[in-house]
Amino acid sequence: MSAPAARGIIEGFYGPPYETGARLRLCDALAERGLGSYLLCPKSDRVLRSPLLRRPPAAWSAELVKLLDHAAARGVAVRVGLSPLGIVRGPSHPRIDEDRWAGALLLADHLVDLGVL
Secondary structure (H helix, E strand, C coil): CCCCCCCEEEECCCCCCCCHHHHHHHHHHHHHCCCCEEEECCCCCCCCCCCCCCCCCHHHHHHHHHHHHHHHHCCCEEEECCCCCCCEECCCCCEECHHHHHHHHHHHHHHHHHCCC
16 A cells, blocks of 8 residues: 655745745645645755754744644645755765764754654
8 A cells, every 4th residue: 555645835946935924825725725745945944954053043943833733724744854965975985974964863853843744
């Protein structure tokens, strides 16, 4: 048995990330169309693209929780994509930057604590 298809949208472009209000309206539009997936991974989001940032600012976390609650009430699952930027170094002999890896893991733990699946 295969998993159900995830149908929705990816916010993963270059340029300014959407503001929370736009994301809430996007969740409404997804739900109205029977689409249940929102992958949040804008390339210019400094929290998601900075593996050395150990803990996101409280305001960033509060906005994410607002989005998660709004989306869940409409049957839309929000997922977050983290960037591997800077974690793996060296094209010919790749190695993991342990500090950046530790930061990415702490961010992942924080996202789970906030309710990101």
